[in-house]
Amino acid sequence: MAEVRPVSEPRAATIATIAEEVGVSVTTVSKVLNGRSDVASETRARVEASLDRHRYRRRTKRPPTGVEQIDLVFHEFDSAWATEIIRGVEVVTAAAKVDMVLSQLGGTHRPSSQWLESVLLRRPLGVLLVLCNLTEPQWRQLRRRSIPFVVVDTDSATSASVPTVGSNNWNGGLLATRHLLELGHRRIALISGPEDVLCSQARAAGFHFAHDEAGVTVDPDLLWYGSFYVDAGYEHGMELLDRADRPTAIFAGSDMQAMGVLRAARQLGLDVPADLSVIGYDNLPMAAWIGPALTTINQPLRDMAGTATQMLLDLARGAELSTSRVDLVTELVVRESTAPPRERG
Secondary structure (H helix, E strand, O other): OOOOOOOOOOOOOOHHHHHHHHOOOHHHHHHHHOOOOOOOHHHHHHHHHHHHHOOOOOOOOOOOOOOOEEEEEEOOOOOHHHHHHHHHHHHHHHHHOOEEEEEEOOOOOOOOHHHHHHHHHHOOOEEEEEOOOOOHHHHHHHHHOOOOEEEEOOOOOOOOOOOEEEEOHHHHHHHHHHHHHHOOOOOEEEEEOOOOOHHHHHHHHHHHHHHHHHOOOOOHHHEEEOOOOHHHHHHHHHHHHOOOOOOOEEEEOOHHHHHHHHHHHHHOOOOOOOOOEEEEEEOOHHHHOOOOOOEEEEOOHHHHHHHHHHHHHHHHOOOOOOOOEEEEOOEEEOOOOOOOOOOOO
């Protein structure tokens, strides 16, 4: 009887076999894997195509530094909003005895090749990206080095293949506007973030839906877009409120914007909430302490950050995620800055 031998599994590709297939040196393949910029674009494309065909993933161990780290990357972090994200991350990393490396991209939404080279050399447990994302070649390079990444994305714009934690912006816009309409307001202004940012669009869509639901027409002259910062709230607030047909309520795209609106109202001698109702977005800690205490939409920033960090640590330790997209709920928090409109004499 003939001996039956088991069929052997095909051998996994090595850097050497990739180099031989493409016709380049082992050093060149290694440079591509490490995200080095000193490789010609055509050569890089051929090496990456070969790596993809072979589903190459490096299996080397992490350097024995004795300290486990994650990289927390912001597009920028010059606001109280970013502080809430950092605190949410710290709760999880402290419990897991993992350090955090903090960096920011100066307002851009894509990391540079220099940033990627640094990450690939340090080999953290994983990368947590806040309001920024990787290009497809960048995330392929991280995955080949077994460095997972998760995105905290209030835009809800991330690809379904990228693990992401966000929040329901449309519902937030709906809840804020419903509250003002139920109080009796009919001239409600919207001051939102940049018009080309998806979270701004989603909140504006909720704003419009609430008006449609109540049978109230939206005045297009009351729709304003800008940055999410205090100065935008102040500048747009001054323009909206210093006119005869001013709105009786303003829904601001962030608590920071709402603070700017409150300053504009004070400067123009308007009482909040008697002459003007103001509602913000995010529920930053300061919202409860400013005068009047701000009605706002709670976007659970700390919970979003903590959920994303736990997902990242789970991936780093080889676990499979039950879902690649988590959207946390938004809720209305009623305080002192909203009230029924007062009749004008």
